[in-house]
Amino acid sequence: MRLILLGPPGSGKGTQAQRLVQRYGIIQLSTGDMLRAAIAAQTPVGLKAKDIMAAGHLVPDEIVVGIISDRIDQADAVNGFILDGFPRTVRQAEELDDLLKQKRMTLDAVVELKVNESALLARVENRAAQTRARGEEVRADDTPEVLAKRLHNYRTQTEPLIHYYADQRKLMTVDGMMTIEEVTGEILRILDAIGAGESQAKSKASRKKAAPAKRSASGAKRAVKKTAKKAPKVKAAAKSGKSARKAPKKATKGARKTGRTAGHRSATKTARKGAKKLTKKRAKA
Numbered sequence: 001m002r003l004i005l006l007g008p009p010g011s012g013k014g015t016q017a018q019r020l021v022q023r024y025g026i027i028q029l030s031t032g033d034m035l036r037a038a039i040a041a042q043t044p045v046g047l048k049a050k051d052i053m054a055a056g057h058l059v060p061d062e063i064v065v066g067i068i069s070d071r072i073d074q075a076d077a078v079n080g081f082i083l084d085g086f087p088r089t090v091r092q093a094e095e096l097d098d099l100l101k102q103k104r105m106t107l108d109a110v111v112e113l114k115v116n117e118s119a120l121l122a123r124v125e126n127r128a129a130q131t132r133a134r135g136e137e138v139r140a141d142d143t144p145e146v147l148a149k150r151l152h153n154y155r156t157q158t159e160p161l162i163h164y165y166a167d168q169r170k171l172m173t174v175d176g177m178m179t180i181e182e183v184t185g186e187i188l189r190i191l192d193a194i195g196a197g198e199s200q201a202k203s204k205a206s207r208k209k210a211a212p213a214k215r216s217a218s219g220a221k222r223a224v225k226k227t228a229k230k231a232p233k234v235k236a237a238a239k240s241g242k243s244a245r246k247a248p249k250k251a252t253k254g255a256r257k258t259g260r261t262a263g264h265r266s267a268t269k270t271a272r273k274g275a276k277k278l279t280k281k282r283a284k285a
């Protein structure tokens with residue numbers, strides 16, 4: 001599964017990415033984290049990025065595109081990844097499209113976390129307080145002044161991506177003002193509806209089965225059974241078209257213009273398949 005999480009600073013992209021990582025066994029690629037690691041290690045990229053980031057500006061496109069291009073070639077990215085904080089400009093999105101094409105990879109969905117701007121300052125202040133409480137150093141750009149700049153950048157440079165991905169029929173919008181659990185639930189429902197969640201969960205289960213080193217044979221069997229039990233639920237959700245109906249309603253103008261989101265398309269297909277099977281069964285009976 002390959003996903004992009006889109007949203008302003010403090011919208012919960014990092015938190016949601018970590019939850020999806022656990023669920024699907026894919027990796028989170030946060031350009032912000034990678035740049036902070038580069039700064040800490042004082043690499044040439046880190047030295048270039050340090051002052052730019054502290055001032056709340058965007059690091060040049062070629063730097064972040066280079067980082068992502070190298071990273072998605074690594075072995076741990078083979079099962080998929082969640083891009084968190086990338087792309088942030090239309091140019092980065094275009095470069096990402098080219099990269100994925102060259103590497104024969106496809107993007108499953110772009111999940112936009114929609115939040116009220118008024119809540120963001122409180123969230124970022126909360127994050128800084130929690131970091132301080134853990135005895136860790138607070139990010140240089142988590143201050144009200146720099147946050148204002150980062151928000152301005154988001155509005156002017158990153159928000160156009162909403163239309164970019166809506167035009168590609170990849171955009172799914174989730175209300176990021178709900179609780180963390182509710183937001184995760186909504187994302188999982190959307191991913192199931194487009195067929196990405198179900199297949200990824202299955203491949204995670206089969207990877208575990210293939211490498212049972214840390215688990216007893218019976219434990220592995222139980223895990224597979226558990227996944228198998230979950231499958232009908234997912235199908236039922238797709239069949240009812242519940243999330244599928246929700247996604248286009250919340251999608252941006254661009255997506256509505258095209259009439260359907262990927263979620264809608266795929267869930268409808270699954271529902272149709274289900275209906276066909278049912279008709280055949282009935283005919284036999």
Ligand code: AMP
Binds near residue numbers: 033064
């Ligand atoms: P984040 O951790 O995603 O909030 O990013 C922190 C900072 O890192 C941003 O304010 C930018 O200065 C820089 N940064 C992270 N990702 C990107 C990107 N895709 N393009 C440009 N700058 C970035």
